[in-house]
Amino acid sequence: MISEDTRRAIDNCMSCSSMCEETIAYCMDMPGTMMDAMNMRTLMDCAAITKVCADMMCRMSPMQKEMCAMCARMCMMCAEMCMKMPGDAQMMKLAEACRACANSCQTMAGAAA
Numbered sequence: 001m002i003s004e005d006t007r008r009a010i011d012n013c014m015s016c017s018s019m020c021e022e023t024i025a026y027c028m029d030m031p032g033t034m035m036d037a038m039n040m041r042t043l044m045d046c047a048a049i050t051k052v053c054a055d056m057m058c059r060m061s062p063m064q065k066e067m068c069a070m071c072a073r074m075c076m077m078c079a080e081m082c083m084k085m086p087g088d089a090q091m092m093k094l095a096e097a098c099r100a101c102a103n104s105c106q107t108m109a110g111a112a113a
Contacts, residue, residue, distance in 0.1 A: 002057075002058070002060070005104070005107060005108065006057050006108065008104050009053075009054075009057060009068065009101075009104040009105055009107065009108045010054045010057050010058060012097075012100050012101040012103075012104040012105070013050040013051070013053050013054035013057070013071065013101055013104075013105070014050070014051070014054050015097055015100070015101070016046065016050045016075060016097045016098055016100070016101035017046075017047050017048075017050040017051040017054070019093065019094050019097040019098075020043050020044075020046045020047035020050065020078070020094065020097075021047050022090075023043055023090055023091070023094045024040065024043050024044065024047065026090050027040065027043070039081055042077060042078050042081050043078065045074060045078075046074050046075060046077075046078040046098065049067075049070065049071050049074045050071055050074075050075065050101055052067065053067045053068060053070075053071040053105060057108065064108070065108065065109050066109075068105040068106070068108040068109040069105070069106070069109035071101065071102075071105045072101075072102045072103075072105040072106040072109060073102075075098040075099070075101045075102035075105065076098070076099075076102045078094070078095075078098045079094075079095040079098035079099050079102065082094050082095035082098065083095050
């Protein structure tokens with residue numbers, strides 16, 4: 001049975017992954033060069049790791065704590081990158097989603113097995 005904390009972490013991961021994907025599309029549609037390649041990679045990595053992390057928690061993988069710890073680090077990195085663009089509402093929404101995901105994954109990483 002999946003606990004309430006795990007369910008919240010799964011939901012936050014899926015929300016963050018979707019928001020990352022939306023932001024990738026948003027950045028690609030912007031005129032000019034809003035994002036450099038490294039920042040785009042950060043978005044792609046965050047989208048991927050949050051999806052994998054949610055999947056692992058859903059199937060109660062024995063490696064979920066380690067994945068949650070890595071996911072929390074990736075989400076904080078992405079949030080910090082977003083905060084360098086405070087005038088952009090999309091980036092601020094993503095930073096918020098990343099911080100929520102990081103917090104719930106950090107809780108899961110420290111949870112008892």
